Structure formats: C-alpha cells, structure tokens
Amino acid sequence: MKKILRELYGSGILFFYFFKWPYFLIFPYLYNNGLDNNYLLNILWFFTAGLIFKDFYHMYKNSGS
Template sequence: MKRILKELYGSGILFFYFFKWPFFIVFPYLYNNGLNNNYILNILWFFMAGLILKDFYMLFKDRGS
C-alpha cells in the first residue's frame, strides 16, 4: 500500500509539473471559444495558477537569499 501511494504521489508531481503551463495557457482560449462552464476545469485552472505563482515565489525567494 505504501508503495502504491508513493507511485501515485510521484506520478501526480510529474503530471502537474509538465501539465501546468499548457493547461494554464490553453484553457482561457478554449473557454472564450465555446467551452461550457465546467467547475472542475475552473478549479483545476486556479490550482495551476497557484502552482505557477508558487514557482515564481520560490524562484525570487531563493534568489534573494
């Protein structure tokens, strides 16, 4: 069970690491061109925006030290 959780955690990290920028950029385009209001995708977009803001925060925080 512990091995399965580690694999899920690792795959989730890889998924969100490589998926956040394409989803963050493409989703507003799709939304403005006829994508219906989907609450799960909206929440996922805000989550990706938070991850991107966290990356910028960590970049500047580490650079300032």
C-alpha cells in the first residue's frame, strides 16, 4: 500500500510540475471560447494558480535573505 501511495505522489508531482503553466494559461482561453462550466476543471485551475503563487512566494522569500 505504501508503494502505491508513493507512486501516486510521485506521478502527481511530475504531473503538476509540467502541467501547471500550460493549464493555467490555456484554460481561461478555452473557457471564454465555449467550454462548458465544469466544477472539477475550475477547481483544478484554482489549484494550479495556488501552486504558481506558492512558487513565486518562495522565490521572493528566498531571494530577500
């Protein structure tokens, strides 16, 4: 069971590492051009926005030291 959770965690990290910027930029374009309202996709967009905000926060916090 621990091995499965580790693999899911690792694949999630890779997925969001490579997926957050394209999804963050393309989703608003698709939404404004006829994509139906889907709550799961909206939550995923806010999650990727939070991850991007976290990256900028850590970059700002570490550069000021």
